[in-house]
Amino acid sequence: MNNKMKMVSAFKYIILSVISFISIFPFIWMIIAITNKSVDITNGTLIPGGYFFENLKKLLASDLKYATAFKNSLVISVATTTFAMIVSSAAGYAFEVYKTKTRDRIFNFILLSMMIPFAALIVPLFRMFSKFSTVGALKGISLNTHGAVIVISVATAFLIFFFRQNTKTFPKDLIEAARIDGLGEVSIFFRIFMPTMKSTYAAAIIVTFMSSWNSYMWPLISLQSTDKRTLPLVISALGSSYTPDYGMIMMAVVIATLPTALIFFLMQKHFVAGMTGSVKG
Template identity: 75%
Template sequence: MSKKAKASNAVQYVILTILSVVSVFPFLWMIIAATNKSVDVTKGTLIPGTYFFENLKALLASDLQYLNAFKNSLVIAVVTTVLAMLVSSAAGYAFEVYKSKGKDRAFNIILLSMMVPFAALMVPLFRLFSKFGNIPGLKLVGLNSPGAVVIIAVATAFLIFFFRQNTKTFPRELIEAARIDGLGEFGIFTRIFMPTMKSTYAAAVVVTFMTSWNNYLWPLIALQSPQKRTLPLIISAMGSSYTPDYGMMMTAVVIATLPTALIFFLMQKQFVAGMTGSVKG
């Protein structure tokens, strides 16, 4: 290898090292802050302390109902992810496999909805879900219920688009062979398409779970009861107090980060394969 190539590689490694440190430092500081007192966090100390369990005890003993919020977030994220995988994948599959001009127009309208900011939808959604609460059969999706948070994320334009694009790589020969063998359309979807596209599902699971877990704005509007609040609302309330306990706050953030980090690292390979459009599990 020439000296010029070695110098170029050295520069690349230095740049990548600097970028890695910049990316990892906030997470490292968050963990360090969770082990220190609030006064040490405000001083900007970068040395791990021994105050983590005291911060944890204070967090659990506070009136924030942190464990209840953790449970609410987990239930909403899991239910949203499961339903979104079923509904959005079926929609993406149908748009690609059963093509027609009408379906293409409907799909274009769905894509156009991605251009509408959520801030423009908040008032209409609030009025709509407030009416749902007065209808006996729709109270489960009315305001101040987890269903109100779940239902708007079950079929999103991004997920439908994502599944349709990945369905383009699905071997059509499998569909034709299954039809010849007498398998119905529902069986083709559940017994052939879903297992074959499990890397796509893995990528969608990671994105959907993280989005639902970190969702703040709509739960803030829809979940009006303190017992229904999710983790982002609790953490936001901790930071807006008159004298915030930063050590306790960082402990809450560290615990709230664990589920998403765990899911990502467990499904990292499938996530990368799914995002690149691979059909191999």
């Protein structure tokens, strides 16, 4: 019986090892590719080469301004994540804590917006943001500005729904105790709710940052100047040339992957707990 269990266990490990290798192989190949010339990558070589710094030098010297695009993506993603955590979490918190007659109707209307594909919103959004340039107070979020990319992701139906569902697990006794102690509603939110829901915020930060970092459709339409482009737009342009340099493209992809990987590994301890609605720190 023990031998049979050992064989079953060994078989499971073999299957898991094969699946794991298949999953990480594209990343291994990508790392190897950044050290080779374009022709070697085309030929499918799996041996590291000595062209790492040459590919990096060509990427940074490219007319597409990769370094500027990296900075643009970083600014947009950090700003979007920061504002989204405040606005969307406050909305989700309010929908759950403050009870009104129309609360659920408004919330259901917000959820319905998730059913509308983003492609159907492109024309209305473009027309609306194009008119913002004529309004002094709204020029900062008009077309061809980073604000136009940031503002549409600050309050999303998914994030509001996510925070409301997680707020259901938040101990309401803490709110009542804080009110008795004389804390205002804003102080309760920032000083009690946000620290207690640390795991929820970690999960939301990962999802929001990755979504903003990888966003392609709306930045492609709203950011019309070369110096405003984000990384997905530049990487797309690198791959659309007549004779693409795959070594340089792989270098661009690897560098673009690093921030999202770093964010995930720094917050992975809280990610699972946040996705399951835990309020543990």
